[in-house]
Amino acid sequence: MYVPVGVGAKFKLSEVVALNLGYTMNFTDEAFLYGPSAVNSKQRFANVYGGLEFTLGSRDKENLTFANPVATLYDELKDPSLRNEVEALKQRVSTLESTVDLLNKDSDGDGVSDKFDKCPNTPAGTVVDGSGCPIKFPEPVEKNIVSESYPNIQFEFDSSVLKTESYPTLDKLARELRESNGTVTLDGYASAEGTEAYNLNLSKDRANAVKQYLVNAGVPASSITVNAYGESNPIASNATEEGRRLNRRVEIKK
Template structure:
């Protein structure tokens, strides 16, 4: 047995088991960075309010302005609610609903409002957005942790698709309070404008909206966050500010908002919106309980290595560890058995032929078999060494018990003798110094009428 291999295997197995235990313990006390959404709070609702402008930061055509430079922005109020489901620390889906007003006017000039108001000059417009609803994809751009972990800033971008209902009113002055020159409220369901028949709500015109925006969230507590943002709203509407000189040009508006977002769920769970995998991993590495677990693991591994060293210690070098060695202190090179005790061989005897040599016990075989038993290897190894060292020769006489025919048993006895010869040759003994014979049932050493006797007769005798 290779005790070095035992040591390495045992230490590795224990290390894996201990790491598994530590990982289990850690998972029970701290949420894993990528342990699944069930370990986090993922639902939130928000309220927001702000102002609108009739243009966007990327510019574009404003249908109400006559000339560049004449168009003037006026701010209108805008407010709404959001419901969001966070699917990871990078992405969430948000349902957003808003309503409010958009205002614009020409400072120095007026223009004819168009068909339906011939001869009436419009100098300002106010669009009432009765409602706007969209489904937005929200992409988290990064979470920044400052000196205290409870303060965090989260930047995000969003894009969505939805619908809105609106009604534009145009005025002959700039105070949005009188002198209406255009208002189609109550007639939208019967009107055909822009080659599109509009049916349904008579007080509002329906259109498509694509909100695109950016923002930042400031974590105020485990439940509340301050939400600030800017959204450009692209529409498929040419009548957003009423009839105009630009025909089918699609209009747009923007809103700047601020609000509060409330995270739903148990306070014991982390808010996935502000989850930062790198920061969480850093926290876990600095967690004192993790350090304690690691130190305990090192101690267990050290103890295990010491135990393995004790089990593999072999002071006398006989291949049997001290733990199991019943005969400690055997001289180097001594052939021992599994308990570490020397194997005793018969002393040399004087034969009838007056030659002196070592006596070797017969090599025994199973019934009808010429396969060597493993228990005979030590005897044959000793014989092979003697033959190599002394360059001497040996005679192998094979025998069989009395079962079967004499001819069969003769061949079986030869096979047995040749099996012993082959082992010695493989051990480095010259084949020419080995004489193998088979004598079948001849010369029994015990009674063939009993099994005990037949066992002894199945043999190869070693003669020198």
């Protein structure tokens, strides 16, 4: 085994010819490389070389051995026309940077640059539109509750069908709800005939029948709240037919 250690140099004589010189020392692990020796030590040998290198191919292409891109760039900048072009590019970049700084400037901090802000110096926290002017939000319209009392809507035994005699009351209620943008609560009830579960569903159907009439008359469904109470909260005794008739009702509440 041997390890070569060397140094060399290459000199450019022309665009196609180069002088190549070098020296190499080869270190071995052999004490008898040249035969028996009185000195018992590792032996070595050296090489000295010199030669000419010729670059083949088109002369339009530079030999990469001696190419220096940085030096080439520096040489090109010595050209007055290239230097003027670089200076012009620097000026354009400087102008663009100034324009960007101007566009980013927002003195009142409303998110719209001063160049496009039609309402400068708006107070901090003001909600503005794309032109920097405060947005005027419409005042919230509060829904009004129905302003007067209405009679109960009565129903026949075991029925959720509206009576024609209820139409004038419901028409008046619908008109007021539309004009005032108000809200109303409909509480459905039943008499104490039948099971509680059945009467609860019946009272719900009665309240929904009134709601459907109002919706058909132009009242938004979201303005109507429906409750069902079945046979609870009677307003008359369920021991008499007259009392049971009064308990079959839907109450209109403000």
